[in-house]
Amino acid sequence: VKYTIVDKETCIACGACGVTCPSIFDYDDEGLAFVLIDDNTGTKEIREELEDDVLDAYEGCPSDSIKISEDPFHGDPLKFE
Numbered sequence: 001v002k003y004t005i006v007d008k009e010t011c012i013a014c015g016a017c018g019v020t021c022p023s024i025f026d027y028d029d030e031g032l033a034f035v036l037i038d039d040n041t042g043t044k045e046i047r048e049e050l051e052d053d054v055l056d057a058y059e060g061c062p063s064d065s066i067k068i069s070e071d072p073f074h075g076d077p078l079k080f081e
């Protein structure tokens with residue numbers, strides 16, 4: 001896991017990811033999640049010590065809105081789908 005991004009179109013604002021990995025995920029005014037470190041563009045490499053937490057958040061997202069990749073997303077959550 002090097003990059004992550006939230007698909008805000010499908011996020012249901014459940015609040016799980018920010019609890020699992022608060023250094024990476026936060027919520028906007030509507031409660032929708034976004035990636036803190038790069039303004040949800042999926043372009044900034046995740047620090048190695050946070051990778052396990054990001055993976056936990058990815059696996060725990062009930063709407064599969066968290067995307068992960070070895071390559072940057074450049075703002076498009078569906079880039080690799």
Ligand code: SF4
Nearest residue numbers: 011012014015017061
């Ligand atoms: Fe949205 Fe998924 Fe995070 Fe819940 S866990 S707030 S559905 S991105």
